[in-house]
Amino acid sequence: MPEQRSMILIVDDEGSSRRLLTALLQNDGYETLAASSAQEALARLQDRRPDLILTDGMMPQISGFELAARLKADSRYANLPIIIVTAFDDRETRLHALEAGVDDFLGKPIDRAELRVRVRNILRLKEYSDRIRRNNETLEITVRQRTAQLHDSYLQTINVLLRAAEKKDEETGAHIQRIAYYCKELAQQLGMGTDFADLIFVASPMHDVGKIGIPDPILLKPGPLDAAEWVTMRTHTTLGANI
Structure with a gap:
């Protein structure tokens, strides 16, 4: 039976x-x-x-x-x-x-x-x-949920870094946010698709976030930077990539 x-x-x-x-x-x-x-x-x-x-x-x-x-x-x-x-x-x-x-x-x-x-x-x-x-089907649902959680964690991390950049240098923080919106708008105008536009919106703010690792006397210096200071300032891209 x-x-x-x-x-x-x-x-x-x-x-x-x-x-x-x-x-x-x-x-x-x-x-x-x-x-x-x-x-x-x-x-x-x-x-x-x-x-x-x-x-x-x-x-x-x-x-x-x-x-x-x-x-x-x-x-x-x-x-x-x-x-x-x-x-x-x-x-x-x-x-x-x-x-x-x-x-x-x-x-x-x-x-x-x-x-x-x-x-x-x-x-x-x-x-x-x-x-x-x-x-x-259960595995696919779990993967989608986990992917969404990772995406949310990534966004939260970026927001924390942005806030840290703003605390150290308001101009850098505002610049980072402007770049995010500019990049998204450009991607949409170029017909890159919604997914790519959303991705570039959350990824582009990272381009200058390395400035939080630049010493304050150099980052906030009101006048021109000397040659040695420029060498240090240019390391912000490497710092951002490492972050």
Whole structure:
């Protein structure tokens, strides 16, 4: 007996085959839905989401192979496993099924033991696949949250450095802020995109933040700097890069 009541959609134009498969699968503990055609199966999928589709290969109008191909081409059902039930076991039929995206085959007449094993294995693979997908989705959310936290921390660090620069030299602090807005405006005017404009807005203030490491007598000197002082002043770019 399966641990959970997985739902299986049975698609077959022959009533006797639908009833047989329904009885066998329900006896194994599965919940079942039945459709007498591919069109009815597609309609049922609008309301219910089965864990597996068991479809006859040869049906009028839309065959089981075409049904499988349509579903596999639809992103909503691409991961929905499909087993084709067919009386044909030749190479051409199997290739046709594989090209349609079928996950497994079941021969006619139905062998109960084979049915049980193939259904169980397909549902087990689906469970593993669903678990991996959920884990990946959780990981993506965690990564996005962590990235946002790092971005916020980066902005906070820049703001702290800007405030430190302003405390030491109001002109440098104001200059840094002006450059940030100028760079963002230029990036937007050049069509660089919103992401780049936002990035340059937060990165450009760092260009002069190294001045907080310049000694006050040089940074705040009211008159011209001498040659030695200019050498020291020019190190602010290296200091900023290190910061």
